[in-house]
Amino acid sequence: MKKALLVALALVVAALALAACGGSDSSSDTNAETQSQSGGTAESGGESTGGGEAEGGTAGSASAVDIEAADGSDLAYKQKSAEASAGKVTVNFTNPQPIPHDVAIEDSEGADVGKTELIAEDSGSVEVDLKPGTYTFFCTVPGHREAGMEGALTVK
Ligand SMILES: [Cu+2]
Structure with a gap:
């Protein structure tokens, strides 16, 4: 009892x-x-002075973004856009295709922020440090970005 x-x-x-x-x-x-x-x-008590939440340490802590290449052989990601919290962000990329792809991230001025390995029928990840803003993720294989392998990454 x-x-x-x-x-x-x-x-x-x-x-x-x-x-x-x-x-x-x-x-x-x-x-x-x-x-x-x-x-x-x-x-x-009811007084909400913002307690509880901060316990885990750094605010806006780690987050992850999952990006996947299309099934079949389309030069495309399944995600057209993604969101992340500012700070350390793990970008997880899965490529089911036999065609090698990667995920690179650049900021709004076109500067490289980081990228995953070039992989085929595999998955990989990269950790990047992001400030709030708008980024673009894309595949660095020549022609792929132009064919549509890109999307917007919004960091808040
Ligand atoms: Cu590609």
């Missing part, structure tokens, strides 16, 4: 914690991470 009560209490606390951090951040990934730690803070 007592155990059941504890489980019920834990559920309530978890629900409160979820509600507490739902407001300010749109990234569901980070919510899932903080959820397990912030059980205590949810009960400490």
